[in-house]
Amino acid sequence: MLTRIMLIGLGGAVGSVFRYLLSTSVYKFLKPSFPYGTLTVNACGCFLIGFLFVLLLERFDGQADSLRSLLIIGFLGGFTTFSSFSLETLNLIESGELLSGLLNVMVSVFLCLSLTWVGVVLGRLV
Numbered sequence: 452m453l454t455r456i457m458l459i460g461l462g463g464a465v466g467s468v469f470r471y472l473l474s475t476s477v478y479k480f481l482k483p484s485f486p487y488g489t490l491t492v493n494a495c496g497c498f499l500i501g502f503l504f505v506l507l508l509e510r511f512d513g514q515a516d517s518l519r520s521l522l523i524i525g526f527l528g529g530f531t532t533f534s535s536f537s538l539e540t541l542n543l544i545e546s547g548e549l550l551s552g553l554l555n556v557m558v559s560v561f562l563c564l565s566l567t568w569v570g571v572v573l574g575r576l577v
Contacts, residue, residue: 473488486535498567499570500567536559
């Protein structure tokens with residue numbers, strides 16, 4: 452149990468750092484007038500969780516518990532940012548940018564569900 456908790460904590464710490472690095476890198480190319488960084492992180496996280504889910508849980512038939520704890524629960528738990536997504540969307544709406552807020556919700560949900568599916572499909576092909 453302690454090993455699992457340490458793996459989750461380590462993965463979460465690394466995932467959080469990767470989230471910060473990717474999100475801030477996006478804003479070097481795009482204006483911060485829309486939460487592109489959070490959208491990018493969420494989309495990548497959705498793809499990775501679909502892909503890793505298949506590899507670790509279906510391919511290894513549940514025998515990859517340590518990797519699941521480290522990568523899916525820890526890393527992706529620290530990496531994905533739906534709480535940031537929610538706050539940024541609410542801020543857009545409260546600042547009168549209703550269209551941008553709704554666009555963020557629609558694009559995020561469609562893109563993230565689609566990439567989770569692509570991750571699952573690719574994971575099954577590997």
